[in-house]
Amino acid sequence: MKGSVFGRGFLGTRIAEELGYDLPDIDVLDIKALRAYLDREKPEVVINTVGKTGRPNIDWCETHREETIMGNVATAMILGSICSEKGIYFVHFSSGCVYQGDNGGRGYSEDDEPNNYTNVYTRTKIYSEKMLMDLPCLQIRPRMPVDERPSERNFIDKVKKYTKLIDEQNSMTCVPDLLQALKMLIEKKALGVYNLVNPGTISAAEIMRMYKQIVDTNHGFEVITAEQLDKMTLAKRSNCMLNTSKLENEGIMLPDIHDAVRQCLLRYKENLGK
Numbered sequence: 379m380k381g382s383v384f385g386r387g388f389l390g391t392r393i394a395e396e397l398g399y400d401l402p403d404i405d406v407l408d409i410k411a412l413r414a415y416l417d418r419e420k421p422e423v424v425i426n427t428v429g430k431t432g433r434p435n436i437d438w439c440e441t442h443r444e445e446t447i448m449g450n451v452a453t454a455m456i457l458g459s460i461c462s463e464k465g466i467y468f469v470h471f472s473s474g475c476v477y478q479g480d481n482g483g484r485g486y487s488e489d490d491e492p493n494n495y496t497n498v499y500t501r502t503k504i505y506s507e508k509m510l511m512d513l514p515c516l517q518i519r520p521r522m523p524v525d526e527r528p529s530e531r532n533f534i535d536k537v538k539k540y541t542k543l544i545d546e547q548n549s550m551t552c553v554p555d556l557l558q559a560l561k562m563l564i565e566k567k568a569l570g571v572y573n574l575v576n577p578g579t580i581s582a583a584e585i586m587r588m589y590k591q592i593v594d595t596n597h598g599f600e601v602i603t604a605e606q607l608d609k610m611t612l613a614k615r616s617n618c619m620l621n622t623s624k625l626e627n628e629g630i631m632l633p634d635i636h637d638a639v640r641q642c643l644l645r646y647k648e649n650l651g652k
C-alpha cells in the first residue's frame with residue numbers, strides 16, 4: 379500500500395522507515411501545498427504524527443499555547459478532513475495521556491471518557507481526538523514511547539537525564555511493538571480509537587533500575603513522590619493505566635511491558651556504540 383507519514387519527528391521518522399512510506403517535508407497548515415502533494419502522490423494511507431510535543435518536554439506547551447493548539451488541533455482537523463474528502467485511509471496519533479488514574483485497577487478502555495484536562499498538551503490531544511471521531515479514521519494512543527534506538531525523545535533518554543524520578547505505575551509503549559501493531563491495524567483498515575500500549579504497567583524508576591543493570595552500572599538517581607514532582611514542573615504529569623483488551627480482541631498480542639522494556643534496553647546498549 380502506498381502511504382505517507384506527516385510529521386518528521388521521533389515517531390514519524392521511525393514509522394516511515396519501517397513501513398516504507400513517504401515522509402514529505404510539508405507544513406500541514408499550508409493547505410494548498412498539502413492538497414497539491416496529495417493530488418500528485420495519491421497515497422492510499424496517510425499517518426498523522428504531526429504535533430507540538432514540547433522541547434525539552436510538555437512544559438513548553440504551557441508557555442506556547444497558540445503554537446500548541448495550531449500544531450496539535452488545527453493540523454489534525456486539516457489532515458483528517460482532507461483525507462476524508464479524498465477517501466484516503468487516515469491514521470491519527472493521539473495519546474494515552476488523555477487519562478489520569480488506573481480506573482479502579484481495570485485500566486481505561488477506549489469507551490471511557492478522557493479525564494486528564496490538567497495541561498495544555500493533553501487538552502489539545504483530547505480536542506483533536508473528539509473532533510476526529512466524526513470522521514472515518516483510526517486513532518491510536520501510545521504512551522511514553524520506549525525505544526531500542528537512542529534519541530532525545532526516547533523515554534529511556536528522557537529519564538536517564540533526570541536525577542530525581544517517580545516510582546508511579548504507568549502504561550507505556552515499546553516502539554518496536556507499536557510498529558508491528560500499527561502495521562496490523564493498517565492491514566485490517568481498522569477504524570476508531572485504540573490504546574496502543576504494552577500490557578501491564580511499569581514506573582520510570584523501575585526502568586532506570588533495569589537500565590542500571592543492563593546498560594550502565596554507574597547510573598544513579600533518587601526516587602521522589604508524584605507530589606514532589608508536581609512542584610517541579612509547569613504542566614502536571616499524568617500517571618495512568620490503559621486497558622489493552624480492544625487490541626487483543628483484534629488478535630494483536632504485545633509482550634508484557636517488563637519483557638518489552640528489557641528487550642529494548644538490551645538492543646539500546648548495542649545501538650549506543652553505533
Ligand SMILES: NC(=O)c1ccc[n+]([C@@H]2O[C@H](COP(=O)([O-])OP(=O)(O)OC[C@H]3O[C@@H](n4cnc5c(N)ncnc54)[C@H](OP(=O)(O)O)[C@@H]3O)[C@@H](O)[C@H]2O)c1
Pocket residue numbers: 384385386387388389390404405406407426427428429430431432449453471472473474475503519520521522523531
Ligand atoms: N513521544 C511521545 O511521548 C508521545 C506519546 C504519545 C503520543 N504521542 C503523539 O505522537 C505524535 C508524534 O510524536 P513524536 O514524539 O514523534 O513528536 P515530535 O518528535 O515532536 O514530532 C512531531 C513533528 O511534527 C512536526 N510539526 C509540527 N507542526 C507541523 C506542521 N504544521 N506541519 C508539519 N509538521 C509539523 C514537528 O516539527 P517541529 O519540531 O519543527 O515543530 C515535529 O517534527 C504526536 O501527535 C504526539 O502527541 C507522542
